[in-house]
Amino acid sequence: MPRDLIISFEAISYDLLAPGQKHELIVEKLQSLGAWVRLNPHLWYVRSEYTAEQAAALLWDEMDDNDQLFVTEMSQAAWRNLGPDVESFVFGHAEAARA
Numbered sequence: 001m002p003r004d005l006i007i008s009f010e011a012i013s014y015d016l017l018a019p020g021q022k023h024e025l026i027v028e029k030l031q032s033l034g035a036w037v038r039l040n041p042h043l044w045y046v047r048s049e050y051t052a053e054q055a056a057a058l059l060w061d062e063m064d065d066n067d068q069l070f071v072t073e074m075s076q077a078a079w080r081n082l083g084p085d086v087e088s089f090v091f092g093h094a095e096a097a098r099a
Contacts, residue, residue, distance in 0.1 A: 008073045012044045015068040025062050037089040
């Protein structure tokens with residue numbers, strides 16, 4: 001039985017608080033969620049087939065109990081001074097989702 005395809009746009013922010021954390025592993029997990037653009041060192045904008053809860057669960061599996069994680073599904077975005085790559089990503093993927 002085919003499942004309904006859900007495309008969501010998510011803002012994901014995290015902070016790994018303990019020394020010696022493996023940031024590369026979290027980055028790899030984030031990138032596996034779907035098309036992405038990094039807005040700043042710990043804030044990502046992701047076009048994904050996962051809900052916010054599913055994405056958070058997948059990321060949290062690799063994190064420690066004292067780390068911090070925030071995932072939200074977005075319906076609108078506004079920004080200033082984040083560069084042409086961010087604008088191109090957001091507009092390009094928004095158009096693809098409407099098609």
